Amino acid sequence: MTPKRQPEANQEPVVQRIRIRYAKRGPLRFTSHRDFARAFERAVQRAGVPIAYSQGFTPHPRISYASAAPTGTGSEAEYLEVGLRAVVDPDDLVKALDAALSPGLDVLEAVEARGGALAERIDASHWRIELPGTDPEAVDRAVAAFEATAEVPVSRLTKQGTRTFDARGPVVRISAAAAPSEGDGRTCAILDLVVRQVTPTVRPDDVLSGLRVVADLELPVPPRAIRLAQGSLTAQGELVDPLFADRDGAASGAPPV
């Protein structure tokens, strides 16, 4: 009888870590996080990225995701980190990966990691939410009512069942304006929103539920949310780019995004 197989320690070590910002745009905002992860792993193969693998019977590529925009929301600022077994030029990596992904999943920038954990540099999100078919004045009123309320409990169905939590507390900034929609170009109300990341995460749809709770704001058409930025929140309420500290010549200051 042949002996049972042992996993061999035959994978090459990580020699470089690179942090990447990518976008989910247009129709491909409907990719779930799992969908994106599968597509990204394949893009790594197509692009010939010298990805490093974990040890074990089922080695998996060294990719760690710092964030996951909810399915259906677009994003200009998602982050991940890859571990490589050979050194590459970060700019070349951007071009190679972007060409290997479907248009709409776009790799925007890459920097070599200089230490620290990516996830620790992200504690808030900046959102733009289009509300097609709504009356901008009604939205203004709802926003004012929301801001004037100390706590706005909302409920959402999660995998653990229905959870109720406060949608107001984590909202650092909220304002409304009227502007043309990116979908059909018609003028509609657009929310600008900065939310602190807490558990459970307060997502754009939770804030919209909050507007319904405080001001009966009903949406005739599903909203379109886009994450514009993520980062750490300064005392002034600005977001610091999480890749800033890794960039060449970056001082330890905190310039705005």
Add this chain to the structure above:
Amino acid sequence: MSVASDAGTSPSTAPTVWPQLERLLPLISKPIQYVGGELGATVKDWDTASVRWALMYPDAYEVGLPNQGVQILYEVLNELPDVLAERTYAVWPDLEKLMREHGVPQFTVDSHRPVGAFDLLGVSFSTELGYTNLLTALHLAGIPLSAVDRGAGDPVVVAGGHAAFNPEPIAEFIDAAVLGDGEEAVLEITEIVRRWKAEGSPGGRDELLLRLARTESVYVPRFYDVDYLPDGRIQRVVPNRPDVPFRVHKRTTMDLDAWPYPKKPLVPLAETVHERYAVEIFRGCTRGCRFCQAGMITRPVRERSITTVGQMVAEGLEFSGFREVGLLSLSSADHSEIGDICSGLATAYEGSNVSLSLPSTRVDAFNITLAEELSRGGRRTGLTFAPEGGSERIRRVINKMVSEEDLIRTVVTAYTHGWRQVKLYFMCGLPTETDDDVVQIARLAHEVIKAGRQATGSKDIRCTVSIGGFVPKPHTPFQWAPMSSPEVIDNRLRLLKQAINSDRSLGRAIGYRYHDGQPSLIEGLLARGDRRVGAVIRRVWEQGGRFDGWSEHFSYQRWIDAATEVLPAFGVDLDWYTTREREELEVLPWDHLDSGLDKDWLWKDWQDALSEYEQDDCRWTPCFDCGVCPSMDTEIQIGPSGRTMLPLTPVSGNGLRVPAEAR
């Protein structure tokens, strides 16, 4: 169909439905399946295309996207500069409901064009259980369900795939059916449509269908009348106009090396049932398993050479980024160069985290050798053997030549080579089957475990017994056979379970999986049905029947009710179609559709089955005159070719592929 006098159509005839659809997607589950944008997808200019195909796989995206047939036709058609092909799949009931409420038509996932705007709608049926989904798609598309009600602006609905070898149950709903390999057939149809449109669509839809029918390889049901005898049997099927052929012949693509598709496999964003690059290493099978429609209708065997297989794998992986390769065929271990193919690929991809799989269920040691080769340095994939029948007697009936001794020896070899778990596949409900034939499966499984424990000295070995329901199919020797009733099947499955667990120690090492008999009976009705069964399909669909291949959506009662309601008017019933044995001279609904198999040979093979006489494979013994080669003017194309696998440069290197021009 755009019946403008020239090929051009104004863009307004097919505006994208994306803006309307986009608003529905946040409200449904897994929206990504309706979005398109896969790698390998092609979006072409609508206005400059002279022929436009919508290709449908009538099941959910997760099942339909990996389908090889659709992927190949999609690529072959889109390679033509003036032809456009887009894909559409069955939508789940949650989206169907919203589409109806908001007036969104059935759409293609590539450009989200309405399916009703295309010239042709090609639908590939691997199984009959997709028929109700065809009706949903037609209805959502605004295409009249009955082909005779369609007008100049409606697409020509063409059925293909294995089920199209008896399209009679859906004859009312389709305009045409194509039998056999699709690569050349779609090109021929395209050329006919292109020319007809360029001429200004003379004679309208009728003329176009007539031109298709005259090829003798496109079946247009409306040009044939079916007469019935007073007892309900078919009297004859004859053309109702002088210029169409009496019989329609299947297409056979020879020289697979000349058709190395898919070159640009579709890589889904959504999760699908197969996430791999699949290459067909040969088509056809002459092992002669009498229940196997696929083997019968795809003869003769045509191999792809080792050189082409190697190249396709290298290019397919590089294009797609898939990490898994499937070497597909009806019995992959039978390729004349399979040993070299497996060792060549295993060597080329050793240490690259690419896994190779060979769906083969042949019961012999060679199969284990191949599986070992493919799992070299990687993880052990499952090993499945398919003796199909539990007793040697029933295996002679179905022409599955494997002795009990060989089976046990083979499984024990797998255990001694390190596999802890094997799967054994059988069928229940086979012609002449008795309770004892099925119960013997338990004895066989017990013997396997006993011998395995003895040989390995370990109790840590298992086998799973998996049972499928037998469904008699057209163009097989069992096309005359009676089905067993679901009660008989379910009782046998119960007896088998008891027998497996009659020895607790052995029973614990045996897993047991089965399907109950009811869905098989309905599949049997649809497989061997005639045009009258169309009314049952329509009734089931009206009553909400969708996704019949999914147990959570399939309703046996809905089919029973519809059959009871509809069939008595024709003087027949469900049993008449399923559990009734046919006689030699009965006209079968598909007799006018020529798979190349000689009906006399099929009958002789059916009689041989009843007398338990085995038939050898014509690849290794003389031709047994099944009829296919002479009638289709084809020949067996097998190696060894003596060629070799060219050195492959596997995908994983250190070289980052940076595009010259960033896009």
